[in-house]
Amino acid sequence: MKISLLVLASPYASQSADTAWHYAQAAAHAGHELYRVFFYHEAVYHGSRLSVPAQDEIDRVQRWAELAERSGAELVLCVASALKRGILDDTEANRYERGAHSIHPAFVIAGLGQLVDASVHSDRLLTFGG
Amino acid sequence: MVSGTRRKILLLCRRAPYAGYLARAGLDAALAAAVFEQDLTVLFMDEGIWQLLPDQHSAEIECKSIASTLDSMPLYDIESFYVDAESLRLRDVDAKTLTSKTILLGAAELPGFLDSFEQLWSF
Numbered sequence: 001m002k003i004s005l006l007v008l009a010s011p012y013a014s015q016s017a018d019t020a021w022h023y024a025q026a027a028a029h030a031g032h033e034l035y036r037v038f039f040y041h042e043a044v045y046h047g048s049r050l051s052v053p054a055q056d057e058i059d060r061v062q063r064w065a066e067l068a069e070r071s072g073a074e075l076v077l078c079v080a081s082a083l084k085r086g087i088l089d090d091t092e093a094n095r096y097e098r099g100a101h102s103i104h105p106a107f108v109i110a111g112l113g114q115l116v117d118a119s120v121h122s123d124r125l126l127t128f129g130g
Numbered sequence: 131m132v133s134g135t136r137r138k139i140l141l142l143c144r145r146a147p148y149a150g151y152l153a154r155a156g157l158d159a160a161l162a163a164a165v166f167e168q169d170l171t172v173l174f175m176d177e178g179i180w181q182l183l184p185d186q187h188s189a190e191i192e193c194k195s196i197a198s199t200l201d202s203m204p205l206y207d208i209e210s211f212y213v214d215a216e217s218l219r220l221r222d223v224d225a226k227t228l229t230s231k232t233i234l235l236g237a238a239e240l241p242g243f244l245d246s247f248e249q250l251w252s253f
Contacts, residue, residue: 120168127252
């Protein structure tokens with residue numbers, strides 16, 4: 001089955017985002033195709049390359065990146081949510097004249113159209129709330 | 131970008147209008163789905179029913195108005211909103227006071243209603 005996820009929760013504010021990751025991991029392991037994970041609202045903090053978790057904590061950014069690498073899932077950050085929270089790629093950093101980009105290379109920035117596209121092209125779209 | 135199948139989607143709005151940004155995020159997702167010509171229906175339940183109350187003076191808390199976004203929905207062919215009657219009853223809100231055109235759903239109708247959609251987007 002082709003599956004996409006809509007993740008709304010910040011990586012450190014609730015367990016919801018962890019549940020999303022474990023679900024994605026299990027789905028990929030069971031042989032399902034992960035089409036896209038759309039990070040919206042506070043969940044865009046998952047895409048920060050500047051995040052430095054404590055040594056005795058799980059690196060939640062890195063483990064999404066590794067899951068994407070293994071499964072082929074696309075990791076998309078909602079552009080409106082990302083920009084206002086300071087998660088910018090090179091293009092946006094140049095456009096808005098900010099000194100640096102902050103997006104982890106495993107993620108891309110795109111509009112809500114990519115959520116709709118995930119909905120259309122997946123058998124299931126699961127929301128993990130904020 | 132988005133082509134092919136037209137999904138029958140239910141947007142479930144369960145958040146109070148100004149307790150955080152999720153209510154707004156849900157409505158933005160609804161507009162995107164409508165722009166890309168999906169078959170979208172909106173259901174308000176739990177704290178989400180407060181989004182439908184009139185006289186929201188959101189400028190006083192420096193927020194954009196949820197009510198005016200709801201008012202603009204007909205432009206996107208989202209003509210009416212479904213509301214969970216039990217959520218209204220528990221909060222002692224009279225359906226007559228709600229702003230937009232609403233259709234009440236009773237507890238008995240709700241499971242079948244939810245089942246009639248291909249996808250739930252839950253905010």
